[in-house]
Amino acid sequence: MLKISELAEQTGLTAHTLRFYEKHGLIRASERSEAGYRYYNDADVRRAEFVKTARNIGFSLDDIGQLLSIRLDKDSHSCQEVTDITQHKLNEVNGKIAELQMMQQTLQRLLTSCCGGPENATHCSIIEALEEGELPAKGDS
Amino acid sequence: MLKISELAEQTGLTAHTLRFYEKHGLIRASERSEAGYRYYNDADVRRAEFVKTARNIGFSLDDIGQLLSIRLDKDSHSCQEVTDITQHKLNEVNGKIAELQMMQQTLQRLLTSCCGGPENATHCSIIEALEEGELPAKGDS
DNA sequence: CTTGACCTTAGAGTTAACTCTAAGCTTATA
């Protein structure tokens, strides 16, 4: 049985975060001491580690909630439910990557267009490009 | 001279957003009517469009503030200041892309490991992988 | 002169995932 700070140490989450997750229904201590101290058993620890792993991959706390309830009752959930969550997340990630790559290209292009030197910015091609507009941006295909 | 909703239409920003930007020092109307209505002249419009372009590229409002003050007094700023801001943003974007690509790979790997079918999740390899931990995640190199 | 569209402000709400604080118990150690 671990106290909250011990679980924090094991998982690399803070005690604050563990309480926060509890408030959001992700993790709880199966036992409490008379004084109200949380005590985590092995199953609790595994659950906390599951949460941490999922979080590190990038799942939202909401996603994690769903994954946890599947994990709790695997028999009445399908693999498809799990892949749906995962695929949805992957789509989101792919979308963000595409957006960022757009920004990356534009920034790269701006940087190569400008001397970057100590001369004053009167004819800075980055400033000029921003004044012109017409730069590729989020939403362009 | 444009009223706020007209400028909103021209720029594709909302009137709310324009007032928000004003509160944050990015855009203002050079004139006000007696009743307090904002009136934007050509220079204001160009400034608003500059802001919108920079925002669409992904610069933070803070970055945009800096770019605007360089733009306002180009003679006393260098190209290097501009490239510093741009490079800094590019580094940030590159970092985020790397993080997301990590997530992308992990999610991809999970998806190919799981059947995704209607069978129950008792042996779902995604759930199992999350239980094992040991998945590549943010911070791994 | 009335109606409806538009303008003003200050300030609160949104989102996600924490992060921290205050005030007060509890527990382990010396």
Next chain:
DNA sequence: TATAAGCTTAGAGTTAACTCTAAGGTCAAG
């Protein structure tokens, strides 16, 4: 037994960039 470390709770604060609301003033058209 004193002290320090650790635990509890409710609730506020953080960040970025909006987004919306309420309460009220203005203006153009019919």
